[in-house]
Amino acid sequence: MIRAEHLTLSFRDGQRRLPVLQGISIHIKRGEWVALTGANGCGKSSLIRTFNGLNIPTGGSLSAAGLDLRSSDNRAAVKRHIQLVFQNPEAQTVGSTPFEDVAFGLENRGLSRSVMLAKIEHVLGQVGLAHKAGADVSTLSGGERQRLAVACCLALDTEMIIFDEVTSMLDPAGRRDILELARQLWAQGTTVLWVTQRMEELAESPRVAVMEQGKMLYDGDPRTLFYASKLPEALGWPSAPVIRIGRLLRDKGWSLDSLPLTERELEAAL
Numbered sequence: 001m002i003r004a005e006h007l008t009l010s011f012r013d014g015q016r017r018l019p020v021l022q023g024i025s026i027h028i029k030r031g032e033w034v035a036l037t038g039a040n041g042c043g044k045s046s047l048i049r050t051f052n053g054l055n056i057p058t059g060g061s062l063s064a065a066g067l068d069l070r071s072s073d074n075r076a077a078v079k080r081h082i083q084l085v086f087q088n089p090e091a092q093t094v095g096s097t098p099f100e101d102v103a104f105g106l107e108n109r110g111l112s113r114s115v116m117l118a119k120i121e122h123v124l125g126q127v128g129l130a131h132k133a134g135a136d137v138s139t140l141s142g143g144e145r146q147r148l149a150v151a152c153c154l155a156l157d158t159e160m161i162i163f164d165e166v167t168s169m170l171d172p173a174g175r176r177d178i179l180e181l182a183r184q185l186w187a188q189g190t191t192v193l194w195v196t197q198r199m200e201e202l203a204e205s206p207r208v209a210v211m212e213q214g215k216m217l218y219d220g221d222p223r224t225l226f227y228a229s230k231l232p233e234a235l236g237w238p239s240a241p242v243i244r245i246g247r248l249l250r251d252k253g254w255s256l257d258s259l260p261l262t263e264r265e266l267e268a269a270l
């Protein structure tokens, strides 16, 4: 779905060039769930905006959904296949109601009115917003707006959705709702890139990529990251209670495979 090789990106800062991505190589297969993390300013947003055709790579190669993103035509076309959902999706909302917002994306698709109506109803139902189809978008909560952004992706049959720190401003119920929705879509075949700073979301992801200062420091499974690498301490990450207990078990000789990443795994292990 995504194949980046030695990808570089720099922005102009007056006379200087600011190197933001410094040789990123990553391959994300169709249907994968990958969590991406890294400190503020390390280049996560720049990377995902490059995957979505919004930034023009300075060097290296990048193909997304089979399109070579060094070509500007392909950078426009890739948005049909890969969509971003932001932490604060206000900027993404164009309609005054959820119905209008989804309809906007479907215009120019040559759909008959009845097919379009059925599709809008279906995708708003998928994200749990059918009852708010006609509501003023300004009355939606942050979590509902994010789910509306997901509905717009679904209406366009998007193959990959990149969630950019969507849980960071939500309350626990809102976080659970958007995470569950993303997991459902993943189970149905959508490729997911989940950008987060939350340790528990990393621990629950099958694959974790860690960036620092424009470079990819780690790309692999979370068990190795949390229990067999020095990276979490080196980066000063706070450790989740489950991981702290898991480290005690590791020090008592438990094998890597048996160490828990989630509360459920901890309960089962004990």
Ligand SMILES: Nc1ncnc2c1ncn2[C@@H]1O[C@H](COP(=O)(O)OP(=O)(O)OP(=O)(O)O)[C@@H](O)[C@H]1O
Pocket (backbone or CB within 6 Å): 011, 012, 018, 020, 038, 039, 040, 041, 042, 043, 044, 045, 046, 047
């Ligand atoms: N359009 C731009 N022009 C110039 N500099 C930019 C631009 N976009 C990002 N940068 C700079 O690139 C660097 C990486 O920013 P980026 O937003 O990609 O990091 P991030 O890891 O997503 O951070 P955060 O977690 O705070 O969102 C920062 O130094 C930022 O100031």
